[in-house]
Amino acid sequence: xxxxxxxxxxxxxxxxxxxxxxxxxxxxxxxxxxxxxxxxxxxxxxxxxxxxxxxxxxxxxxxxxxxxxxxxxxxxxxxxxxxxxxxxxxxxxxxxxxxxxxxxxxxxxxxxxxxxxxxxxxxxxxx
Numbered sequence: 001x002x003x004x005x006x007x008x009x010x011x012x013x014x015x016x017x018x019x020x021x022x023x024x025x026x027x028x029x030x031x032x033x034x035x036x037x038x039x040x041x042x043x044x045x046x047x048x049x050x051x052x053x054x055x056x057x058x059x060x061x062x063x064x065x066x067x068x069x070x071x072x073x074x075x076x077x078x079x080x081x082x083x084x085x086x087x088x089x090x091x092x093x094x095x096x097x098x099x100x101x102x103x104x105x106x107x108x109x110x111x112x113x114x115x116x117x118x119x120x121x122x123x124x125x126x127x
Contacts, residue, residue, distance in 0.1 A: 065110040
């Protein structure tokens with residue numbers, strides 16, 4: 001989807017930052033908007049990436065963050081997580097039972113989904 005403009009603004013209601021309160025603007029923490037304001041000008045091109053499923057390796061750990069998909073553009077499924085894991089070469093390092101729980105809950109918080117047998121000493125992610 002392409003739009004000619006989008007509103008980015010700070011807010012004094014921090015609980016609205018990660019919510020879908022309206023269509024068409026993105027709310028940022030006041031410190032973040034101050035940082036951004038000093039680095040961009042009106043008319044700069046930006047790319048907004050809509051991705052409700054995030055997967056990353058941080059050292060030996062694998063973290064999965066799954067958000068709801070209010071716009072129904074990228075349904076967060078376990079198959080989507082498997083595809084990301086394969087693309088990143090992390091398939092064998094993921095505890096797939098933990099990944100299934102994180103995907104179903106969609107809390108929007110990064111959770112450790114490291115497979116116990118991929119960590120020296122066997123300390124995995126979620127119980």
